[in-house]
Amino acid sequence: MRNSEAVLRRVFLGNIKTSEYYGKQIPWDVLYKKNANGKYDDGAYTLIYPISCKIGPDFYTLAADGRVLRSIFRDDYLIRLPETILLRAEAKLRVGDNSGAASDINMLRSRAKCSYLVTASDVSIDLILDERTRELMYEESRWNTLLRMGGTVAVDRIKKYSYWNYPRLTLTKSFNLWPIPQTVIDTNKDVVLEQNPGW
Incomplete structure (x- = not known):
């Protein structure tokens, strides 16, 4: 559904x-x-x-x-069980337990009456991100999730999947960290707090 x-x-x-x-x-x-x-x-x-x-x-x-x-x-929510299961699938993937990750993903797919299930060889960060989109659309803060992946995952996926050309053509910076607010930097009096690179 x-x-x-x-x-x-x-x-x-x-x-x-x-x-x-x-x-x-x-x-x-x-x-x-x-x-x-x-x-x-x-x-x-x-x-x-x-x-x-x-x-x-x-x-x-x-x-x-x-x-x-x-x-x-x-509606605002704190956390949903499917998100917890997808976080666990991601953790399992990161430690090399692809079968466990597939099992977690299939738990959600079975509940959603999906016509096909995934196997251990199907599991990747991209698959988990796709599954998060299907399960948590409009609920999760997608930008936070993409940045959490590290590297160039956020920029790569925006350029690959953006429906409109504007984001593809204007996204020239590899975002993977949030900026630290200047007020936080200024109030850190004992040790110099450096701004994250690129901001």
Whole structure:
């Protein structure tokens, strides 16, 4: 169910009476505005995207009052069992226990009624990150997770999987550490606290 229409709404019906799409499904080409070359216009990348039931309700009670509702709502949580299991799978992978990592991942896949399970030879950091996306979409702080991987994992995955070209073309720095706030550096009076490289 993690990628089903019940969880991710990809069908939008027109609600403007004068539109040719009133009461009909609006094609993604119209929603994303293809340019003259038949490519999606990067300028439209913030307009609309599939809506997850995790962060958006099915109805907006205040819309009838004429309010413009742009906010997306999401529950805050401390930790979920599937995230704990995926952290354990990652730890097992890092110590060479690929079978154990596969078993943990399959525990979640079985619960989600996935049509296929993974084997020890399938397990990699990329697979675990993909599984985290499927299980924890809109719930985890993805940037924190990618930075935790170390190296160039964050930048590599953004460049590989970004839907829009803008992040690919502008991401020229290898982020793997957060900046230390200047206020923290200034209040560290006994020992010099160096800023993380690149900031």
